[in-house]
Amino acid sequence: MYKKVLFATDFDEVGIHAAHKAKKIADENGAPLLLVHVVEPIPAYAYPGFAGFAEVEVSIREQAEKELNALAEKLKVDEKHRFIEFGSTKNEVLRVATEQHVDLIVTGSHGKHGLALLLGSTADSILHGAHCDMLIVRPPK
Secondary structure (H helix, E strand, O other): OOOOEEEEOOOOHHHHHHHHHHHHHHHHHOOOEEEEEEEOOOOHHHOOOOOOHHHHHHHHHHHHHHHHHHHHHHHOOOHHHEEEEEOOHHHHHHHHHHHOOOOEEEEEOOOOOHHHHHHOHHHHHHHHHOOOEEEEEOOOO
């Protein structure tokens, strides 16, 4: 029986399918569903001379909040269970899972080849660092 379910999303179509599966599992276990989206930092070396990183990051965060809130409304996820983090996706998902005492992490898969790409490189990296169960949801056919 799961007490807290964390869904890690990047807002793609595979993720939406996985989100509904995470919600179903949470509901079946009487557990709250938590949502996390991680914004990877923009590498400054990729845009030498560009000084507008702060504005771009604010814009990205606002868009992420909008998308996370829309998903949360569909899934009826309480505001206190919505997380937007900046940093490495693997590290931030695992940190939120640990801090929130999550016992199941759910994410989607959309890779193309090899284990990392079969699962998705992000899902694979989270899987190897997780201290709880993890469900990787395949895309619908």
